Amino acid sequence: MTSSFTSVEICAGAGGQALGLEQAGFEHLALVEYEHAACQTIRANRPEWNVLEQDLLQWSGKGYEGVDLLAGGVPCPPFSKAGKQLGAEDERNLFPKAIDLVDEIRPRAVMFENVRGLLDAVFDTYRNDVESQLRKLGYTPGWRLVNASDFGVPQLRPRVIFVAMRNDLSEHFRWPTPHDAQPPTVGETLRDLMAERGWEGADVWAERASSIAPTLVGGSKKHGGPDLGPTRARAAWAALGVDGRTLAEEAPEPGFVGMPRLTVRMAARIQGFPDDWEIWGRKTAAYRQVGNAFPAPVARAVGDNIRKALSVRTLHAVA
Numbered sequence: 001m002t003s004s005f006t007s008v009e010i011c012a013g014a015g016g017q018a019l020g021l022e023q024a025g026f027e028h029l030a031l032v033e034y035e036h037a038a039c040q041t042i043r044a045n046r047p048e049w050n051v052l053e054q055d056l057l058q059w060s061g062k063g064y065e066g067v068d069l070l071a072g073g074v075p076c077p078p079f080s081k082a083g084k085q086l087g088a089e090d091e092r093n094l095f096p097k098a099i100d101l102v103d104e105i106r107p108r109a110v111m112f113e114n115v116r117g118l119l120d121a122v123f124d125t126y127r128n129d130v131e132s133q134l135r136k137l138g139y140t141p142g143w144r145l146v147n148a149s150d151f152g153v154p155q156l157r158p159r160v161i162f163v164a165m166r167n168d169l170s171e172h173f174r175w176p177t178p179h180d181a182q183p184p185t186v187g188e189t190l191r192d193l194m195a196e197r198g199w200e201g202a203d204v205w206a207e208r209a210s211s212i213a214p215t216l217v218g219g220s221k222k223h224g225g226p227d228l229g230p231t232r233a234r235a236a237w238a239a240l241g242v243d244g245r246t247l248a249e250e251a252p253e254p255g256f257v258g259m260p261r262l263t264v265r266m267a268a269r270i271q272g273f274p275d276d277w278e279i280w281g282r283k284t285a286a287y288r289q290v291g292n293a294f295p296a297p298v299a300r301a302v303g304d305n306i307r308k309a310l311s312v313r314t315l316h317a318v319a
Contacts, residue, residue, distance in 0.1 A: 005307055008032075008064050008105065010056055010072035010098065014279060014289035015042045016271065017073055017113065018049070020299025025307050026069055032059050038289050040280035057097055061105040068310055069303075070107040073294050074098055074114055099133050102164075109173075109306050110134070110164040113294050116145055118160045130162075140170035146298060150178030153272045153295045154189045155213035161302055165309060172309035176301040186213050186240050186270070193266050199252035205260065209240040213270050218291020226283045228262065247287055264290060272297045 005026050009018050012031040015038075022028065032052045033039050039053040052059065061070075074094050095112075102110055118127070127143065134141040141164040148157035165173045187206030195202035214236040217229035228237050228244030237244035241259055248261035262270075264279055264286045272295035273279075279286040 005068040005310060007069040007071055008061065008067050008107070010059075010070070010101065011074055011094065012042060012051075013038050013073055014273075014293050015045060015277070016273065016293035016296050017071060017299040018042065018046075019273075019277070020294070020296035020301075021069070021071060021303040022046075023296065023300045024303030026303060029064060029067060032056055032072075035289075037281040037285040041278065041289055044278045044280050045276075056094060061101045064105050067105055067107045069109045069111060069306060070098075070102060070105055071111040071299075071303075072098065072113075073292075074112050095130060099130065099137075102134065102139070103137055106137075108166050108169060108310055110139065110141075110162070111302060111306060112162040113299075114160045114162070116158040116160055119143065119145060134164045138167050139164040140167055142175075144175050146302075147178075148272070148295045148298050149183045149212050151176070151295075151297045151301050152179055152181070152183050153270075153297055154183045154186060155215055155270055157215045157295065159294065159298065161298075163302065163306065165306075169309050169312075172312040174305055174309075176305050183212055185210050186242070189269060190262075190266050193263070193269065194251055194260060197251045198254040199256050199260070200254060201252070201256065205241050209242070211240065213237075213240070216267060216271060216291045218288045218293075226287045247283055249283065267291065271295050 006029050007021055007026040008030045009028060010032045012018055012033040018028055018031055028049050030050045030052055031042060032054065033042070034055055036053060039051050042049060042051050098112060131141045141162065144161050146159055146161050148155060148159065163173065187209035191202055191206040194205060214233050217233060226247040228234055234244035238259065243259040243261045246261060247267070248263050251263060252260045264283060265275070267287060267290045268277065268279055269275065271290055271293050279289055
């Protein structure tokens, strides 16, 4: 897709959001990411992208003023129900830096994603403060809880999306509407990958795995390994016939008996990554990237509507 719209992305991770925004028609001028493995993943898949491997707190947006879109997956631990929900008191809270970058870059639109816990009542004051700061900068902000399954991703994965449009553009933005079609089940999604080494039980397993997946959990650098999450999550995976205690290096081999484990590639497909999207690193580092990713189909849906809003204004300016 030929693009006339530009973006800068912060906390880019494994590139799920960046891929979706690319599909929506945005050209990435810079992608800022601290983790080496995630940077290597983006470089492996899009060597032409400008990946900046550095601490966001030390990064300046100078030179990117007036970009069409500032986007990012601001770290979620400060607001996650799996943590202590320290919010503004959490040292990993990067929303203040993100707002500083909005002030510095003055993009035409802003798009950040986070966990659903950010909408909890305990963070009402925090959200109101974020909105107030964006309004002072000339933007119209809004939050929306979006389920990835509403956009074809085979897992529920509720995420909070924050969009702020410059005031002169805000009337043209609409939140995307969910798809009419149901997302595929885990069995439908992974049947071929489970069978790729000749496991005879793949078809029977796929019939049992007859619903969408629970939300994948990637964990942080300090906590979480190559498993599918805490006890409740593992129980949900077990109901689908998946052993969530660890991940596998390969699909089940012929003669395998029991519950299969997911590979990193299987987890990536459940997250909406295309099969040709290479995840760099060993199993733990690779799965952490996948589990923390923002599904590309959701990013594309929101990005499409941001681009449409920007396009209306652009057409008016030309006219």
